Amino acid sequence: MAESIIHRLNADAEGFDAELDALLAWEAVSDAAVANAVESIVEAVKTRGDDAVLDYTRQFDGSTASSLSELELPTARLQQALDAIDSELKAALEHAAERIRQYHAHQKQESWSYAEADGTVLGQQIRPLDRAGLYVPGGKAAYPSSVLMNAIPAKVAGVPELIMVSPTPGGKLNEVVLAAAAIAGVDRFFAIGGAQAVAALAYGTETIPRVDKIVGPGNIYVATAKRQVFGQVGLDMIAGPSEILVVCDGKTDPDWIAMDLFSQAEHDEDAQSILISPDPAFLDAVEQSLERLLPTLERAAIAGVSLRERGALVQVADMDAAVELVNRIAPEHLELSVESPQALLPNIRHAGAIFMGRYTPEALGDYCAGPNHVLPTSGTSRFSSPLGVYDFQKRSSLIQCSAEASALGHTASVLARSESLTAHARSAELRWPRK
């Protein structure tokens, strides 16, 4: 029997749970050699600053710079890249940036407070971070869209200084990435990368300012360095492979659905594409579309492995069973290719982003619909959210009591004494002596 292009499962078949679990299982490779190498790099940057970053950049990226400041690109250089790129591409980047900006403006949170009868004021002061760092991979994973998606929420939050780093092996700059940085309002750009760039942003060096939070994807060295500086600096999530879960009632063009599955599978061989439908004939039709279209893809080799290893077409009894499966999988991307997606929404508990209706391919959300494409993977949408403006704001509680707050003072005193924290109790009792 020829190996099939994708797994076929039936949710009502015996052994389905175990089969699905095996398909979903994914654990990040943790490599002791990488961890040790990264540890030395982080330590060197922490103690030797600029010199260490420069040494590693010469070593790993073949840089010939003699000081770190030579690796900073002036913002005029970013603007120059924007002015020079193809005009249709420039218009597309600007269209996307404007929509991302508009959508994210809805996420900005404002300080709030309220007063009580005795004059007590309570609330939260909400402020942007002082400084954020954006890591952008070099080489084939350098996506201009990621620059927009990571940088714009920081700027909407009001972060005054956004510092971007990106490795440039052999000094080769990606002009579209620079153009996206110009559009997004990146304030400073350093052509450095790897664990050394993460460490420089986390601890600061003579040339590179310490940031409060580092966002953006990276390879295993970058991800490991992020784990090691956790606590010293804020971090976004550490992403696993990308996934899409499509739920279809069987009435969307099977070629459209096949291409949506491919659009995830083409990312990399670990990516995961799953289709759920109550209609077995539709699953057959999509399987045929996949077979027919795969050879026409530019990235057929990658998509083919991804589908064969991690993809699945799953038959379910009905839409209720489909929704139950959605909540169990907690997908990064959920496409509801059905007649009335709004009707399913109240029952969807877990998903990073929900693409509703037949005319919302995931690609729109990846680039330009407005919402962020940085989303929780590997089932973490159970407890995590898309990257947003809220990730670049933080809150301080506000508490102001008056001489009239004796009832509060009394309660604090009773509770503190029950916990044997008597200096706590006495700090209240000094102000409001017990009667």
Place this chain on the structure above:
Amino acid sequence: MAESIIHRLNADAEGFDAELDALLAWEAVSDAAVANAVESIVEAVKTRGDDAVLDYTRQFDGSTASSLSELELPTARLQQALDAIDSELKAALEHAAERIRQYHAHQKQESWSYAEADGTVLGQQIRPLDRAGLYVPGGKAAYPSSVLMNAIPAKVAGVPELIMVSPTPGGKLNEVVLAAAAIAGVDRFFAIGGAQAVAALAYGTETIPRVDKIVGPGNIYVATAKRQVFGQVGLDMIAGPSEILVVCDGKTDPDWIAMDLFSQAEHDEDAQSILISPDPAFLDAVEQSLERLLPTLERAAIAGVSLRERGALVQVADMDAAVELVNRIAPEHLELSVESPQALLPNIRHAGAIFMGRYTPEALGDYCAGPNHVLPTSGTSRFSSPLGVYDFQKRSSLIQCSAEASALGHTASVLARSESLTAHARSAELRWPRK
């Protein structure tokens, strides 16, 4: 020269920056032996479930239970504890809980969406987590106030199932902790603790359901276990020692300020208390108060070490210099014991909680003012926020486009092709063919 009770610094003196850095420096001890022990425990619980949790609970807590279900306390038992405690203490807990609930209700976020002219709908669906786990330490660090502060935001968020775990060495239950759990609405209570309890919550066992997020403080084993299950489950921050920074204009009773410093110092020997004032005579007066009052404290031994090792009275030129220092330190607790604290507020960029005016000792915020007492420590208020309702909610992006969204389709297609992700481009082009 007799050793002084607390460091005295002057922000304008030579060497101040280095002195302050040394005082603030704190790094969590990471212990390879602990990490290895925790790794075996987590692995055992992951693979052997109930049996492993029971074995460790018998071994570490001296339990004689023969099944894990024996270690679950029915909610009636929590209510029974509440009915039996001292009535003044019960009233104080209920007063605190009600205020915490009211304040946190202001933090609850609602789903939002908007429609565009061509029918595109964008927004975010905001939902509570399905299930949260609350770790409460046993022994001397078992604080009923922490039960309220961790559990109430989860319940305000609408988390349907809140599972509390707490070790009970020798089977000894803390009745006030149980009473607080009853008030806070904890749904299930297991008398287990340590790394085995964290692992059970993260992975689930036959008896203990898997949760989506684990919150609450714990010892080095608990903190290490939390780091190890990071990614599998959501986590709150991992806290360092508690700190207070008081800014005073010199016109508050020095005994009040001394007691506020003690209320932090009595927590543990690593706790940090710092006072900043432009008035050197006031700093002298507070130092005298500290010396006079220290011997009267129940926890004088702990507070004495904390003040001597990590405490400081810092003279600054003026209030602007004080605010600058606040932003540099980014304290967990900031007390603005001045005439017009509101005037300073716009310039305060980093603090976990801000206590304003002479009648707002930190103890009010620890117990009953309403805001949360779980706050970012060790300078992490630069990028982190107090624990809140938002920590128990998560967001899904919503995107619904129509057949009229050809402009979006075109932009997605152009950008996807520029990134060589042609299946992405074609998923848009199939719906909106290029002209």
